[in-house]
Amino acid sequence: MTRPEDGGPVGRGSPGGQGGQSRGGQRGGSAGDHGEEPRGGPGEGPRAGLGGQSPEGQFGGPAGGRGEPTGGQPGGPQGKRSARPEGPSGAAGVGVRMDAPARDATPARRTRARTAPSGGWRVIAGKELADNLLSIRFFVLLVVLGLAAVAAVSTAASAIRNAASAASGSPSPFLLLFTSSPGQIPSFVALIGFLGPLVGIAFAFDAINNERSQRTLPRLVSQPVHRDDVINGKFAAGLAVVSVTLVAVTAIVAGVGILRLGITPSPEDVARLLVYLVLAVVYLGVWMAFAMLCSVTMRRAATSALVALGVWLILSLFGALLAGLLADVIAPVGANPTVAEQVHNVQTEHAFSLISPMSLYTESTAALLNPQVRAVGLVLPQQTDQAVASSLPLGQSVLVVWPQIVALVAACVVVFAIAYAVFLRQEVRA
Amino acid sequence: MSATSKASAKPAISCRNLTKAYGHTTAVSGLNLSVGRGEVFGLLGPNGAGKTTTILMLLGLTEPTKGTVRVLGLDPTKQALQVKRRVGYLPDAVGFYPTLTGRANLRYTARLNGLRGAEAEQRIDEVLELVGLSGRADDRVSKYSRGMGQRLGIADALIKQPEVLILDEPTVGLDPQAADQVLATITSLAADRGVTVLLSSHLLTQVQAVCHRIGIFVSGSLVAAGTIDELAAAHGGRITIEVGVHGGDPSDILRRLDGVVDVRRDGDVFLVGAQRDVREQIGQQLGRAGFVLVHLRQRPEELGQIYRRYFSESDHDAA
Numbered sequence A: 001m002t003r004p005e006d007g008g009p010v011g012r013g014s015p016g017g018q019g020g021q022s023r024g025g026q027r028g029g030s031a032g033d034h035g036e037e038p039r040g041g042p043g044e045g046p047r048a049g050l051g052g053q054s055p056e057g058q059f060g061g062p063a064g065g066r067g068e069p070t071g072g073q074p075g076g077p078q079g080k081r082s083a084r085p086e087g088p089s090g091a092a093g094v095g096v097r098m099d100a101p102a103r104d105a106t107p108a109r110r111t112r113a114r115t116a117p118s119g120g121w122r123v124i125a126g127k128e129l130a131d132n133l134l135s136i137r138f139f140v141l142l143v144v145l146g147l148a149a150v151a152a153v154s155t156a157a158s159a160i161r162n163a164a165s166a167a168s169g170s171p172s173p174f175l176l177l178f179t180s181s182p183g184q185i186p187s188f189v190a191l192i193g194f195l196g197p198l199v200g201i202a203f204a205f206d207a208i209n210n211e212r213s214q215r216t217l218p219r220l221v222s223q224p225v226h227r228d229d230v231i232n233g234k235f236a237a238g239l240a241v242v243s244v245t246l247v248a249v250t251a252i253v254a255g256v257g258i259l260r261l262g263i264t265p266s267p268e269d270v271a272r273l274l275v276y277l278v279l280a281v282v283y284l285g286v287w288m289a290f291a292m293l294c295s296v297t298m299r300r301a302a303t304s305a306l307v308a309l310g311v312w313l314i315l316s317l318f319g320a321l322l323a324g325l326l327a328d329v330i331a332p333v334g335a336n337p338t339v340a341e342q343v344h345n346v347q348t349e350h351a352f353s354l355i356s357p358m359s360l361y362t363e364s365t366a367a368l369l370n371p372q373v374r375a376v377g378l379v380l381p382q383q384t385d386q387a388v389a390s391s392l393p394l395g396q397s398v399l400v401v402w403p404q405i406v407a408l409v410a411a412c413v414v415v416f417a418i419a420y421a422v423f424l425r426q427e428v429r430a
Numbered sequence B: 001m002s003a004t005s006k007a008s009a010k011p012a013i014s015c016r017n018l019t020k021a022y023g024h025t026t027a028v029s030g031l032n033l034s035v036g037r038g039e040v041f042g043l044l045g046p047n048g049a050g051k052t053t054t055i056l057m058l059l060g061l062t063e064p065t066k067g068t069v070r071v072l073g074l075d076p077t078k079q080a081l082q083v084k085r086r087v088g089y090l091p092d093a094v095g096f097y098p099t100l101t102g103r104a105n106l107r108y109t110a111r112l113n114g115l116r117g118a119e120a121e122q123r124i125d126e127v128l129e130l131v132g133l134s135g136r137a138d139d140r141v142s143k144y145s146r147g148m149g150q151r152l153g154i155a156d157a158l159i160k161q162p163e164v165l166i167l168d169e170p171t172v173g174l175d176p177q178a179a180d181q182v183l184a185t186i187t188s189l190a191a192d193r194g195v196t197v198l199l200s201s202h203l204l205t206q207v208q209a210v211c212h213r214i215g216i217f218v219s220g221s222l223v224a225a226g227t228i229d230e231l232a233a234a235h236g237g238r239i240t241i242e243v244g245v246h247g248g249d250p251s252d253i254l255r256r257l258d259g260v261v262d263v264r265r266d267g268d269v270f271l272v273g274a275q276r277d278v279r280e281q282i283g284q285q286l287g288r289a290g291f292v293l294v295h296l297r298q299r300p301e302e303l304g305q306i307y308r309r310y311f312s313e314s315d316h317d318a319a
Helices: A020-024 A074-083 A090-096 A102-110 A120-134 A136-162 A164-170 A173-179 A188-200 A207-213 A217-221 A227-261 A265-297 A301-330 A337-353 A355-370 A392-402 A402-423 B002-009 B050-060 B080-086 B103-112 B119-130 B148-159 B176-193 B203-211 B228-234 B251-256 B278-290 B302-318
Strands: B013-021 B027-037 B041-046 B064-072 B088-089 B164-168 B196-201 B213-216 B221-228 B237-246 B259-266 B269-274 B292-299
Touching: A120 A136, A120 A227, A120 A301, A120 B103, A136 A173, A136 A227, A136 A402, A173 A188, A173 A265, A188 A227, A188 A265, A188 A301, A188 A355, A188 B080, A207 A217, A207 A227, A207 A265, A207 A301, A217 A227, A227 A265, A265 A301, A265 A392, A265 A402, A301 A337, A301 A355, A355 A392, A355 A402, A355 B203, A392 A402, B002 B041, B002 B251, B027 B050, B027 B221, B041 B050, B041 B203, B050 B064, B050 B164, B050 B196, B080 B088, B088 B148, B103 B119, B103 B148, B119 B148, B148 B176, B148 B228, B164 B176, B176 B196, B176 B203, B196 B203, B213 B228, B221 B228, B237 B278, B251 B259, B251 B269, B251 B278, B278 B292
Parallel strands: B041 B196, B041 B213, B088 B164, B164 B196
Antiparallel strands: B013 B027, B013 B064, B213 B221, B237 B269, B237 B292, B259 B269
16 A cells, blocks of 8 residues: 655655745635634634523413523623624525524513523534544544554564664654555555545544434434534534544554654654644545535435445545546657656646545655655656755745645535535435 | 513414425425414324424424514524524434433433533433433433333423423324323423423324314315314314113104204214204203113214315315
């Protein structure tokens, strides 16, 4: 499963302005740090729990005692509700969950003064998180991934020890633990690149359709939560569990590596590793969002799992092949190709390969975990001529692969937004 | 207090010209309905008549194509959260998370309603007691029987202490004893706590047993609504009285009674078709004629006849 890009710092680069500089303009863009919580949820803070509502007496008759707001929040709930930030991007206009614009301020005074439960998505996420962490699939994935990762790192560690003299020139042998793959076993990052999507898919492929088949969805959406709280909460819980898995596995691996190598990571190494972890969570988030989309659109969990896994396998195994084929069609290379033709062909192939989240992940990881990588994609000899091999600081490394990072985050957000929009438009009844 | 009494005068649920179409099929068409506070209203109709669609529109879970809905004076489409905070809902074929206990399932609902800690636990105990599940509350739901699941569903709908309770086929799949328990619970909720109840069913006897008023739903339209007497009156006012006697055939005496339309014999029992309740006169006349009256009652399945009549009418319309 090793791919050419895996450890090789400069395997393929790209000419021209592909360096860091031309990319500055994109920085202010949409990326932010969508990693953990792409949805608008968190803004709900200000709602006061149950303030002012006296629990007794609510049942005392159809109208008795409910007339006036009990606490000091005349017409309170509305203002807060409408202040709630909308969901992601275009999906906000779907309209099912809009409630309480200013015009119903008057009826509100007659209704209960009880405020909304603070963030339904948080309650849902809490339950889902508990379910996920106690599930067998979490345990199995953690063990499988952990064992594979330890195997990968042990091999890498042995190789690094055996070639200690060669490694000594490297700016950070600690990070080599994660990126080098000396034998048959792929490196740790390649392993996450290949197996990671499985984890993402595992925690989302049955998110919504399971609620349908257990017939809990109608009950869930008839509680005072927005409908998007359901999908937001589940996605947030999934990301949390994926983060836990990744952090746990990385920590185990780092521990094993430190023991076997006897080197301690520098602060910069740790920082790079943390940035890498965030990126890996986003990468798994893309697959989780896709699996979520499958779970929304497909009634049966088995179908949903098959489709998600199928797409994952096709993109992982045949993505490069497909990109090559497409490139040959669009930018054909003749019998006596010119250099320009070849370059064009390779660049086209590279562009197509970036449709696969795995390519985005692999390229950004290559730069993030190897300070010596200064470009990704096709690099011509002229461009490296006279270049002095040196290490980049973390910020510059991030800059090198900024477009890939942005694309990965965007893919996650867009796929989730589609799942979100489809879910909000669906009928509750199957 | 004036505000309160004004509120109670308003209906708990009202629909005007409510219509829902899915593509070319119309699930509900031109529904006009009003349910007063504290009333128990039964939506009666065969499966697929539009009952569940109507209920989903009341809860804001699906948007009406046309018309207006008001629940507790609120628009469920635009004020969904406020409506859902005050309306308890038992879905058709309710489900729970099978790996959690009954109590844990209810706790989740409580938290979704913003209830936590001691208050939530107290309410959970209360509703479990009410539906008679206290003893099994800490078993996994996967071990529950269907009837227990249904009762847990009612408990679940009651956690939020709703002002309006909407029950979609609350007794479906229950054995008669369990069904009776559920119906008794519904009756006492309405009587003791003033909860407005809207329930749907295709079983007439149950609807008849608990509902103050009934609406008959046929293929998306409400063909009749009212109390059982009103519905009976609307269709010629025929009632059937069963009479059982010792000492001969009382048919002639019965036929001569004022208000009696016909008399048929059904085994040992004589069936008297009448325009009004003439049981008193029957008792007096038969006593005078020397018969020993051993059985006298008004047939309870009046609604069944009304129901069948409406359905056969609509079948004719369709044909």
